[in-house]
Amino acid sequence: MRRRQAGLAQASGMPRRSAAARLAMLVLTGWMPRIGAAHASASTTATAREGSTGAASTDALPKVSMDVRLDPATRLLQGEATWSVPAGMPLELSLDQRFTLETVSVDGRRWALSSAPAAPPADARQRIAVPAAPRVRNVQLRWRGELAPLDRSIDHRGVIASLPPMAAVRGSYLPAGSAWYPEAAGPMHYRLRVSVSAGQRAVAPGRLIAESVDADGASAVFESMLPAEGLTLMAGPYRVDERMLALPGNRTVRLRTWFVESVHPLAQDYLAAAAVPIERHDREIGPYPFDGFSVISSPLPTGFGLPGATYIGEAVLGLPFMRGQSLAHEVLHNWWGNGVRPDWRSGNWSEGLTTLMADHALRAAQSPEAARLMRWGWLRDFAAIAPGRDAPLERFTARTHGAASAVGYGRSAMLFHMVQGELGEAAFSDALRDLWRSHAGRTAGWNDLQAAFERRAGRSLSALFGPMVSGTGAPSLMPLSVRPEPDGATVRVTFAEPLPYTFRLPVLAWTGERAEPGTLELRRGERSTTWPPPGGWMPDALQFDPGFASWRRLAPGESPPLLRDAMLAPDVRVLVASDGDDRWRSAATELAARMLEAARPASARVADLDAPVPLLVIGRHEDIARLARRDPRLARPTSLPRQVDAALWAVRSAGGAPRVLASVEDTAALIDLHRRAPHYGAQGHVGFRNGRAIVSGVGGIESPRVPLAS
Ligand SMILES: [Zn+2]
Structure with missing residues (x-):
């Protein structure tokens, strides 16, 4: 996933010096010579790159130059901003109601704010509208206020949806789109100077221009490199590790981790892991468009990409999946999503392309079967959506619920996979390199992608793109x-x-x-x-x-049947197939409560095995085996080893009703399942030994063979 946004250039007039800028002044005198030299060479490279890619460098966009100070302990934020607005362009800014707008001036003259409307707008934001003028205008603002406390109860979906700017000593997150600064709606360029109190470090996407750390706090200046749609600021008690990655043509990329102490031991692994996809896509698509890549730890249960950065929850940073597939996905978004930005009016194509080129490519490198299973998963996720509940791809913007994800990731990735099949891998890659050359730093819509592929295919692809992008549903390709x-x-x-x-x-x-x-x-x-x-x-x-x-x-x-078929069934019943003491019975009840979505599942009897109802069957190994002798459909899959403490597997009744069997050695093994079982809904079977899953998977997936009619 990603948040909208990214970065370029040259902010005009810096804000007036405030007390907060004192530290930053020290930074510039103390650090500029060294960093300035490094920056000069990077900047030359970037210019050459823009020239060679034809990237947008002349588009007239508003630019904001900001100076902010954040104290996570008191949650106080104060800032000054100067917006430089191109001639003929109006500027509409919004600022969260939690802030006091202390001054607004336009071209040095105090700007009278229109009085607040009687009914405040639903999103509770202050609006500042400055009409277009025949010349460049400078709009200066000063604001301050208290951020929301960090809410750690937010789940992953909450992080993706709009959150208020939040602060705490253990971590602060001020997302783009939350109006933590006087924010414009469209793309812009920025320069941000941020200062934080002692023990803290602050980081934002963009080129690092200067930084300093001392006993009073830390300060840094970040500048956007490509047009950005909003600016995200993060801070925390970070330890910063760095490695410079050399790329062909004397280019360097500053790889950094911003990790809190508890996850700091992972820093070197992440620096090494981030280098791999950057080098690969730089070679295969086109020059990496940012001068750094940062992995930033988050106190929130999240994981998403920013331009030249990714923000990942402390709790999940240690998972191999995050350092592998997830990191590769976020790195690739620097080309698709932040480098070439989706034209939001025609939908977000970047998730599907990134899923194919990162996630699917990693599976394909493991084995053709692993890639086949991932594609099957896209179709299976779509099949789980009730007919008629899917929206066209051209309306997808971000993952907010399962149906959006099955379309925006699965359907989209499959379309690109089909296009790759039509063109062949070489022409497919050439088309993407063309797209990068023509659109780096700009937006592209589905029609631009279609055109890039058509040029390399030498024919129209509208009878594939049209229905896949604008249509809904999926055809059965099982012939009559x-x-x-x-x-x-x-x-x-x-x-x-x-x-x-x-x-x-x-x-x-x-x-x-x-x-x-x-x-x-x-x-x-x-x-x-x-x-x-x-x-x-x-x-x-x-x-x-x-x-x-x-x-x-x-x-x-x-x-093939999956555990979640019965776990999600509203009319599921529970059959406890073994006798036992109170401890056994309450452990069985607790497992049902944890695994099943149904609030109060009815209990079932053995006779219900013949009824067309969803069932969770819980028992000791010998009792489950006895039931399987009575009904062979319940038998344990051959892929599960004999010697397990506990096993779960999904089957279907003769009439197609879903069943989950929970087969355990004893009461202790049943209790051990309480915590683990709910995580395996997407599997068809799982076996545990000594409290670890030793095997899991879905059954063999075979397409039917259709005999030729005589
Ligand atoms: Zn993504």
């Missing part, structure tokens, strides 16, 4: 019939409904146990297609898209 044509040399495949897009669908042609790959040419609006089987002989059966390489509805055999 597959039969040989009278000529005996081709197969005719007929679908139930007209096909929604033009696309090459992968198939496997089976003759006995031998399989030959091929592709079907599907055309938008048509219901059938013919196909000459490879080698000219008629296969016995066809498998359609067995690798999950197209956006479609899963066939029944392609959805």
Whole structure:
């Protein structure tokens, strides 16, 4: 994920010197010679880069130069800002109601604020509107106020949605969009000088121009390098580690970690891990667009990208997933998202492209099967959405709920995967390099991406992009019939409904146990297609898209049961299949309460195993095995080893009702499941030994073979 925003240039007139600026003055005299020299060379590189990429450097955008002071202990923020507004452009600023706007002046003259409206706006913000003028205008503002206390009860979704600016000694987070400074709506350039009290460090996206740390506190200056849509400021009792990464052409990238003490031992691992995707994408897409990359620890349970930075929860920094897949994803957003920004009016394409090129590429490097399972997961997540509840991709902006995520990440990533299949990997990469050259530092919409791919494909892709970007739903690509044509040399495949897009669908042609790959040419609006089987002989059966390489509805055999099927069922019942003492019974009740979404699940009897109701079945190994002898559908999957303390697996009844079996060695193993079991909903089975998951996964996913009709 990412927050909107990024950075460039040259802020005009600095704010008037305040008491807070005293420290910053020391910084500039003390540090500028050294950093200034380093910066000069970086700046030359950036200019050359912009020239070569044709990036927007002449666009007239407003620029803000700010000087802020933050004291996390008292939560007091005070700031001064000067907005420099291009001729002919109006400026509309908003500032959170928690701040007192002390002065506003335009071109040195005091600006009278219009009196507050009788009914304050719903988002409770102060508005400052300055009309356009025929010349450049300077708007100066001074404000101060108390930030909200840090709310650690916020969950991940809360962090993504709009939060107020918050402060605490253990960590402060002032998100872009929260109007912690007089904020404009569109893209801008900025220069920020920030000072924090002793023991604290503050960090914002952008090029580090100067910094100083002493007994009184720390101060730093950050400047945007590309147009930014808002500015995020973070602070905390950080220890800062740094490594300079050398890139071809004498360029360097300042890699930094800003970690609190408890996660500081991870710093060197993160510095090493961040270098890998930066080097790779710099080589494969185009020059890394920022002069640094920072990994910043957060007291909030979060993980998202900023321009040249990522902000990750202390609690999850230690997870291998964060340092691997998640970090690679956030690094790639510096090209797709922060380097080329989505045109929000036509939807956010950056999550899908980043998911394909980071997350999916990492899986593909593990094994083709791991990548296939990830694509299957995109289709499976979409299948979990009730029909008609999905919105088109062109309306996706950010992940706010499951349905948005299945479309904005899954559908989008699959579209790019399909385009890659149409063009081949080389032309696909060339198209993305073209897009980078033409749009780095600018916005791009879906139509710009389509055009970049069409140029390299040498043909229109509108019958694929159109329905995938503007449409909803997914077609079933399971055919109504597959039969040989009278000529005996081709197969005719007929679908139930007209096909929604033009696309090459992968198939496997089976003759006995031998399989030959091929592709079907599907055309938008048509219901059938013919196909000459490879080698000219008629296969016995066809498998359609067995690798999950197209956006479609899963066939029944392609959805193996998952633990969450029963866990989320509102009418689930609980069958305790073993007798036991009070401790056993209350442990079983507690497991049901923790695993199931239903508030008060009814209890079930053994006879209910024959009823079409969702069930959670809890028992000791020997009792579960006895039930499985009665109904083989309940049997433990062969992928689970015999020797486990506890195991969970999902099955379906003859009528398709979901069942979860919780099979344990004894009461202690049952109690141990309380904490662990709720995390495995996306799996089909999991086995635990000595309190650790030793195996988990979903069952084999096989696409049905459709026999040829005679
Ligand atoms: Zn993302």
